[in-house]
Amino acid sequence: MKVAHDIATPGPLAEALDVSKIRADFPILKQKVHGKPLVYLDNGATSQKPQIVIDALNRYYSTENSNIHRGVHFLSERATAGYEAARQKIKSFVNARSEQEIIFVRGTTEAINLVAQSYGRTFLKKGDEIIVSAMEHHSNIVPWQMLCEQIGARLRVIPINHDGELVLDEYRRLLGEKTKLVSVTHVSNALGTIVPVKDIVRLAHERNVPVLLDGAQAVPHLKVDVQELACDFYAFSGHKLFGPTGVGILYGRSELLDAMPPYQGGGDMISLVTFEKTHYNVLPYKFEAGTPHIAGGIGLAAAIDYLAGLDWERVAAHEHDLLAYATSALSSIEGLRIIGTAREKVGVISFVFDHVHAHDVGTILDQEGVAVRAGHHCAMPVMQRFGVPATTRASFALYNTREEIDVLVRGIHRALKVFK
Numbered sequence: 001m002k003v004a005h006d007i008a009t010p011g012p013l014a015e016a017l018d019v020s021k022i023r024a025d026f027p028i029l030k031q032k033v034h035g036k037p038l039v040y041l042d043n044g045a046t047s048q049k050p051q052i053v054i055d056a057l058n059r060y061y062s063t064e065n066s067n068i069h070r071g072v073h074f075l076s077e078r079a080t081a082g083y084e085a086a087r088q089k090i091k092s093f094v095n096a097r098s099e100q101e102i103i104f105v106r107g108t109t110e111a112i113n114l115v116a117q118s119y120g121r122t123f124l125k126k127g128d129e130i131i132v133s134a135m136e137h138h139s140n141i142v143p144w145q146m147l148c149e150q151i152g153a154r155l156r157v158i159p160i161n162h163d164g165e166l167v168l169d170e171y172r173r174l175l176g177e178k179t180k181l182v183s184v185t186h187v188s189n190a191l192g193t194i195v196p197v198k199d200i201v202r203l204a205h206e207r208n209v210p211v212l213l214d215g216a217q218a219v220p221h222l223k224v225d226v227q228e229l230a231c232d233f234y235a236f237s238g239h240k241l242f243g244p245t246g247v248g249i250l251y252g253r254s255e256l257l258d259a260m261p262p263y264q265g266g267g268d269m270i271s272l273v274t275f276e277k278t279h280y281n282v283l284p285y286k287f288e289a290g291t292p293h294i295a296g297g298i299g300l301a302a303a304i305d306y307l308a309g310l311d312w313e314r315v316a317a318h319e320h321d322l323l324a325y326a327t328s329a330l331s332s333i334e335g336l337r338i339i340g341t342a343r344e345k346v347g348v349i350s351f352v353f354d355h356v357h358a359h360d361v362g363t364i365l366d367q368e369g370v371a372v373r374a375g376h377h378c379a380m381p382v383m384q385r386f387g388v389p390a391t392t393r394a395s396f397a398l399y400n401t402r403e404e405i406d407v408l409v410r411g412i413h414r415a416l417k418v419f420k
């Protein structure tokens, strides 16, 4: 196991993070399930929401609810101001150059579909190649397959090694004359691997190939600066970032977004409509047809405010400690095999047993109050690569503790006893 850090004791920074104070901000964590304290280790699927986010949603619907960009009345102006302030906040959060580069979407899935259908159908043609990796979530595979079917392009796949790391030499080999787009994940949801995306972008840009990064699993753990990454598109979901479901972000470089046609037609994305011709709105509205998830955008901004109030060095040290502690504890369970042992990882541990199914482990853990995900994690090609039908996955967030990992370990032992 290549965990690049010492697990014996948390560093002084890890000790300094007041996790019990953080936990108090998340009301759901006080719950019991099946009579046991909730141990929520399914943060890769969605993370829990701090009170400040719940309050923002409540306040919006209690005092501001109205449609945006159209009313002249007080509430509409207030809702519009709140929504646009949220866009500004998100722009700063990812360090985009302008708020025009921040498109509100439903989530990572919609962001990738937008780029595939708008950019892909406009700028790619028959015979062109799109590169993804072998560790993608289905939402960064299927939209490209659909595009390939539509235009006759070809999907190429960067392989991963046995630790679940991208094989960069193979990527170099795949990049060629025909490559017209690269779309890879920043962090793998099934393996936890942090992908060296700066190298991915640099090598693609040497050939003038644009790069989309799927940041769904990265934003809750890593500081993301789209200018530093130099990527062309960056997609993420609010709900994995302690914000609401149903809202997410597509960042795109304005030169590219400007050149792209709208993804969907409807209200708000136009400047003038006649039956002869429609003129589209300016960025970012050109890509925001219809009434958006206004409360969602405002709630996502509240989540970003919440995170801004934390010391990220301490959060990172704490998450590092959780991963190392859990890796060591799980590795000592007889017969347990961790899938995903990259040197650079976030707090995600996928594991299997030869003779006990992932779902059975998940079911017993649930009885102990422990929420994990069992299955293919919408990354079936990863399961195929490792020759397993499914894994049990524990994914950590900043509010998790070593004690919760101890409960997880005890639960796994119980499952092994039951299914022996």
Ligand code: 7TS
Pocket (backbone or CB within 6 Å): 044, 045, 046, 106, 107, 108, 109, 110, 137, 139, 140, 185, 187, 188, 189, 190, 214, 215, 216, 217, 237, 373, 377, 378
């Ligand atoms: N990309 C990655 C890397 C993801 O982990 C997910 C969701 C998505 C895209 C899709 O995000 P959505 O918000 O549009 O659905 N991943 C998971 C998961 O690991 N368990 O449940 C959802």
